[in-house]
Amino acid sequence: MRQSEARxxxxxxxxxxxxxxxxxxxxxxxxxxxxxxxxxRGRSRIAGLxxxxxxxxxxxxxxxxxxxxxxxxxxxxxxxxxxxxxxxPRQALDMGNSGTSTRLLMGLxxxxxxxxxxxxxxxxxxxxMGRVIAPLARLxxxxxxxxxxxxxxxxxxxxxxxxxxxxxxxxxxxVKSALLLAALNIPGVTRVIExxxxxxxxxxxxxxxxxxxxxxxxxxxxxxxxELRPRDVAVPADPSAAAFLAVAASIVPGSxxxxxxxxxxxxxxxxxxxxxxxxxxxxxxxxxxEGGEPVGDLLVRHAPLRGVDVPPELAPxxxxxxxxxxxxxxxxxxxxxxxxxxxxRVKESDRLSAMAEGLAAIGARVKEAEDGLVVQGSGGEPxxxxxxxxxxxxxxIAMSFAVAGLMCRRPVIVADMSPADTSFPGFSALLGDxxx
Ligand code: S3P
Numbered sequence: 001m002r003q004s005e006a007r008x009x010x011x012x013x014x015x016x017x018x019x020x021x022x023x024x025x026x027x028x029x030x031x032x033x034x035x036x037x038x039x040x041r042g043r044s045r046i047a048g049l050x051x052x053x054x055x056x057x058x059x060x061x062x063x064x065x066x067x068x069x070x071x072x073x074x075x076x077x078x079x080x081x082x083x084x085x086x087x088x089p090r091q092a093l094d095m096g097n098s099g100t101s102t103r104l105l106m107g108l109x110x111x112x113x114x115x116x117x118x119x120x121x122x123x124x125x126x127x128x129m130g131r132v133i134a135p136l137a138r139l140x141x142x143x144x145x146x147x148x149x150x151x152x153x154x155x156x157x158x159x160x161x162x163x164x165x166x167x168x169x170x171x172x173x174x175v176k177s178a179l180l181l182a183a184l185n186i187p188g189v190t191r192v193i194e195x196x197x198x199x200x201x202x203x204x205x206x207x208x209x210x211x212x213x214x215x216x217x218x219x220x221x222x223x224x225x226x227e228l229r230p231r232d233v234a235v236p237a238d239p240s241a242a243a244f245l246a247v248a249a250s251i252v253p254g255s256x257x258x259x260x261x262x263x264x265x266x267x268x269x270x271x272x273x274x275x276x277x278x279x280x281x282x283x284x285x286x287x288x289x290e291g292g293e294p295v296g297d298l299l300v301r302h303a304p305l306r307g308v309d310v311p312p313e314l315a316p317x318x319x320x321x322x323x324x325x326x327x328x329x330x331x332x333x334x335x336x337x338x339x340x341x342x343x344x345r346v347k348e349s350d351r352l353s354a355m356a357e358g359l360a361a362i363g364a365r366v367k368e369a370e371d372g373l374v375v376q377g378s379g380g381e382p383x384x385x386x387x388x389x390x391x392x393x394x395x396x397i398a399m400s401f402a403v404a405g406l407m408c409r410r411p412v413i414v415a416d417m418s419p420a421d422t423s424f425p426g427f428s429a430l431l432g433d434x435x436x
Contacts, residue, residue, distance in 0.1 A: 005417040009428050012403025013382065014435035016302070021245045021430060024362060025050040025074070025239035026263045027423050029201050029293065030260030031058050031100050032177070035108060036209045037078035038067040039184055040228035041085075047075045048235035048261075052423045054098035061105055064089040065114070083185045083226055084112065084159065092152070097124055097393060097422050100174055103132045106155055107178030110141035111185040111224075115156040120144060123348050123393035125151045132178045135166045139182060163188040163224065170343065171196035171316045173267070175431070176220070180213075182308040186224040187196040189432035193219050198316045199267035204292040205233070236263035236295040238397075240320045241424045243271045247324045248403045249300040249430065250280045251331040251380075256301045257434060260286075264294045270318030271325055272298075278305040278332055305332035307377050312340025319343060323400040326355045330364040331407055332377035349392035358401055361387035362408055386410030395419040400426055406431070 032049035035058065037044035049055060051074070059069050059076070066087035068079030081087075086108065093116050095102040102118055106129075109116045110191030119125075130149030137143055139161040140339035150227035163186050166179055178193050180202050183190030195218055203220060206213045209231060212223035242262045249255035264287070276282055281303040287296040305328055318325065322344055329336030344351040356368035385408025391398035398419045405412030420427045 005418065007418045008413060008415050009402070009417040010411045010413050011402045012411040013408060014252060015248050016256070017252055017434040018256050019025065019434050021260045021434065023051060023241045023259055023262065024424050025235040026238040027052060027054055027059065027240070028100065028173070028199060029235045029263065030055040031104055032061060032205050033235060034058050034069065034076070034078060034203050035104060035181060036205050036228060037230065037233070038062045038080050039083050040080040040209055040230040041082035042080060043228040044078045044080060044230040045075060045230065046078065046233045046235060049074065049076050050235070050238065051425055052062055052421060054101060054422045055098055057094065057096040057098045058101040058105065061095070061101065062094040064091065064093060069314045080228070080230055086112045088114040088116060089116050092119045095120040095124055095151070097121050097419065099124060099127055099348070101357060102129070102151070103178050104181055106132055106136060107181035107315060109155050110136040110139055110157045110160055110184045111161045112157045113159040115230040117152060117154045121393060129152065129153060130347055131170055132173060132175050135164070135175070135179055136182065138164055138166070139186070147366045158245045159185060160185045163190040165191040165193065167193040168183065168195065171198050173202070175196035177202040180220065180222055183224050184211065184226050189221050189223050190223045191219055194344045196316060199265060201265065201293070202206055206293045220241040229307045234291050235289060236293055237261050237404070238423070239263045241330065243324050244399045244403055244427070246272065246275060246282065246298065246300045248281070248406060250275060250303060250305060250328060253302050253408050256299070259261055259298045261295050262298050263294050267287055267317050270314040271321035274308060274310055274314065274318065275327060277308050278328065280305060281328065294344070304380050305377070307332045307334035307336040310338045312337065313375045315340055320396060322410035323351050323355050323396045324403065326359060326373055327400050327404045329357055329377055330383060330404065331380055333379040334377055336375045336377065337372070339369065342371045347394070349394035351397065354392050354394065354397045355400065358397065361389065362404060383408050384410060385412045388413040388415055390415050391419055393419055395422045399424065402428060402431060
């Protein structure tokens with residue numbers, strides 16, 4: 001995959017944001033839809049697939065392993081090869097910026113008798129893979145990684161591998177999903193024990209594709225050598241993308257935005273819970289279930305926000321939303337305190353340091369601790385702005401400062417908006433359209 005060109009963009013104080021926001025398909029669910037369709041035998045159709053570069057990296061890797069994937073507009077037709085059917089890729093699998101592609105595909109490869117090399121961009125090459133390498137090695141996969149378990153890495157899978165019981169060390173839907181995907185081609189029952197619940201898209205979708213999966217308390221069990229049935233999947237809009245618009249509308253006076261068909265999986269909606277507690281005006285209507293996932297429509301209107309203490313227990317359900325929460329906090333009245341967020345230091349960037357540095361640069365008062373930030377809000381007043389932000393190859397840092405720029409006296413320049421293309425192509429243009 002080509003590294004995209006740096007694209008600087010300027011964000012300045014805007015009028016109210018108004019109108020309907022078209023959102024990208026959920027990134028997490030899109031990866032899983034492609035992978036499970038690949039493991040079914042026959043044709044599945046996926047509607048609403050994310051058009052971002054991360055999901056494109058998953059599609060390209062699956063194609064390189066023999067899966068037929070034809071993308072058309074907002075969807076894809078996938079000709080699955082059946083569990084155990086992946087072929088030896090002829091070249092390295094370029095994961096770009098995508099940790100989810102890497103960790104989940106490592107799981108799939110681990111129980112196939114093939115070898116694959118995983119490479120990625122500078123951000124992904126700094127991220128820890130040991131958390132997934134260790135349990136996959138216990139399955140019998142052979143992994144040679146860079147220092148500290150980092151990319152590039154070579155993984156040789158094993159089939160048949162022996163099932164295992166794994167207790168999660170860090171709350172991570174990616175590690176859990178890697179093991180469940182590996183388990184599809186392992187005879188017997190694999191068990192994953194998850195003391196802290198994380199998003200359960202994999203479990204829901206495995207069930208929908210016909211896998212024998214059970215969830216009892218903290219334990220998830222999956223019977224391998226599964227015969228998955230192809231099916232049609234409708235991917236909901238991404239709540240992690242909706243989060244940026246929800247905060248933008250909350251902080252810019254006079255705003256009113258609508259978002260439809262937004263995924264409302266309980267493992268994803270912590271930000272909306274916290275925003276509501278901060279005083280945000282968010283109405284959810286038309287709640288329904290689509291293909292095993294709860295969805296609904298959101299109406300978000302501007303409202304004065306107040307600072308809150310965010311309980312660390314909420315972290316897994318809003319793990320990707322802290323950068324934009326810190327922006328909301330910077331415009332709230334009073335202090336917002338967060339802790340228990342060490343995981344944010346190993347995302348696409350060190351998100352605690354990136355947000356602390358960027359917010360300070362635009363005039364917010366922020367204190368960085370080892371595992372969280374304390375942000376003193378402006379009480380709805382614009383911040384100074386007038387800074388250039390390095391998004392550190394991290395889409396959520398880029399989009400967070402784009403939103404912050406809408407409420408600053410002087411423009412905020414994001415030195416490179418191209419990372420937004422990993423999850424939300426067209427984000428900057430959408431902000432502009434909503435402000436017109
Ligand atoms: C994801 C899980 C989370 C999240 C990531 C997507 C997933 O990562 O941050 O953006 O799709 O499973 P962890 O599993 O590392 O917490």
